[in-house]
Amino acid sequence: MKSNARYVLGGVFALLGAGCLIPDDEEACVLGESNGEPALVVEASPAPLDPADRIVSQEVREYLESRRQQRGIVATTVTKWGHVYDWIDINSQVPGGDVGTPPPIDARSDSGGGDCAPMAVRSELEEDPDAMGPPGTVPVLWVDPDLIHAPGTIADFLSKYGREGELPSYWMDAPPPVALDGHQHRYARANLVTENYGGEGYFNVWMPFVRVPNEQSTAEVAISRLHHPTLPHETIEAGWHVLGGKYGNFTTRFFIYYTTTGYAETGNGKGGYNMDHAGWVQVSRTMTPGTMLIPTSVIGGEQVEMFIRVELHQGKWWVRVKDEFVGYYPASLFAQDGLGTKATAVHFYGETNDDPTIPEMTESDMGSGKFPTIEGWRRQAAYIRNLQYQFHPDGDRTKFFTTDDQVKATRPQCYDVLANFSFDPNDPWQSQIYFGGPGRNPNCQ
Template identity: 35%
Template sequence: MMAVNMFSRFAVVLILVMTAHLFYATGDVVEVMKQLNRLNKPSVKSIKSPDGDIIDCVPISKQSAFDHPSLKNHKIQMKPSFHPHGLNYESMQVSSQKQETITQLWHSKGNCPKGTIPVRRTKKEDILRASSINKYGKKTNQSIVAHTSSTVEPDLVDQSVHAHAIAYTQGEFYGAKATINLWHPQIQQPNEFSLSQIWILGGSFDSDLNSIEVGWQVFPNLYGDSNTRLFIYWTRDAYQATGCYNLQCSGFIQINNEVALGGSISPISKYQDSQYDISIHVWKDPKQGNWWMQIGNEKLIGYWPASLFSHLSDSATMIQWGGEVINLASGGRHTTTQMGSGHFAEEGFGKASYIRNVQIVDGSNTLRVPKDIYPVIQEPNCYNVQTGKNDAWGSYILYGGPGRNPNCP
């Protein structure tokens, strides 16, 4: 009789455990479906890219940006009121660079009609790779901007996780521009990344940092592969609750029907061979106050409305250019994840990664070379940076590194 009672109790406990697992699993499925329905808006056309991406052509007025509470009655601005004027290096011929047009892989299979924007479709497996459903598309650590002052509290600088090799300038800015060398760095494990970008910053590093970020990255955990991809990011509260990559939350308003944010880009530079780069320009419209993004001299991508920000609703106080990697230090050893080309700055052009034609937009809406840029290196034996100037490249940065090596154990 006692054995029967024990079996009955065991059976009840087993049923309760199985029911609980089923409940939580079902709850996760429901939450994943909610996320997918929120992110994947109805499209007029879908394109299967050779890299496995599905690009949905979504009507401009139906994009997820307008889910943001402050944008419910927003009138789309189809072009900026003003472009910055001043020195335009991209019109100069630089014989050492290939002048081919940067393309995205999905272009070979079709295009999105006018009046729509290309949106990389989010898949169930994309969300399930995230640390949690709510963290999908968001940066998971607060300390992901290179701190430039020794007065920053030590607990705010997590150098064991985020390694930077950057140059920066401080002042009052209304935009930034640079031409960034394209590479395909090797990543040690899927939840590490390597990127090269421009940071446009305002506010304090610890709690109310406003940041606009544009560049390229390799991030297997986010995209499901190791392709080099164009990306954007923004936050208004130091990455705590606001902002996301690309179009994975409401905010950034895209107007371009040719460029998919988060999409693979090519061609890519090769060591001691052909070099390719992409010109990125972000500036604040003096009349409307929105922060516009442009690729090259012609492709307006879209804008971050001024209402998304607090400090950047006025101006930026710091611009950074350079590289960043995640170092999870598996087994207590530094990651082998590469930055840029995977080679140090002193190796020079064709070997190290570069950012050339570094410029800022001043209060008169004029592009100019910053008066001074200062290098910041957190792990010089793993990744480093050098700055310089010449007639062809203007102000430039060389940077990168292999990660773990005999001097970076």
């Protein structure tokens, strides 16, 4: 049985239409009950990568150390899990200290039902207030280069997939699945191509097994500008992932990512993860890109969720987690006819990528590692629920709904997706997708 035991611890997709998909004989209040195992809490420091995997090029090392020196660090703290945070003056991130004002915190879409509501995830800084920095500062995760797996160039390190210039297949115009069988990235997603100004949903959070440091398992929302006649694709992405090579261990992390170049180039003003480059402006003192998320969901047991919203407001793309805006990307990073003014598509999906040097199909999990099935799915598979998108620049939002040809799994024998765009007024979860799988199995080689 696969296990992400790296801690020191105490078929074909179907689009399912209207209606709530909880079986009739299932108890009414099961959405967040444990009915078994409680949520998984990291009790001690996560184990680092194996020494043989801790490889970093001199180019990447020098880049990271130079980037750190440029930050103007006010203080450095270490959490009880051993993760290091540098604290910088919040006003030092923008010229003249003119940090943007976030949108008002309005009511979220339905949270899932009173006592049945799943548990809300927390960042490690929320769990360890002794690791907080001085007032007026915000945190930036620092990972010692000696702990990571980054043997390539800076462009490789900053890229989403560990190799510069790869355009993920789900942006393409729906090639037949057979054409994607040899592709290194697998998706289980729902797309909506429409003018928009953001999107949101509730993600249940897992700690999936990931085979090697340069593979990852991801769940995210992406806001994008696609298929412009002259501009490259532009995206803003936010979610959770496990990517051991980047962080030095296989914990579940909150991440952000952007590209202005269709993933072809990375760096300041071009794109990359978290705060590894210029672009992102951090505002929150407790939730920051790269932070460890705790606890995580348990199969058949307690579910842990993360509400994420991406929203264009006053010339800034804000990212909200739970009831706090974490920070923003200035819309000026993007083309005026691109994400500088609006988006043209919203995507919700799970993703894995496969190490191309290992010949067989990866065994890395997507989501919980379980395929989405109707029986018990709300405590088995990964999901994103109460999907909405912002259709008006003033902030008006509506339920996410898309066509069956836009709910796809690139290789459903390995990772699959189900959707329920519910019109049942008694279903508090409304628009939902369920996704995931174990990777290599008897039907997926």
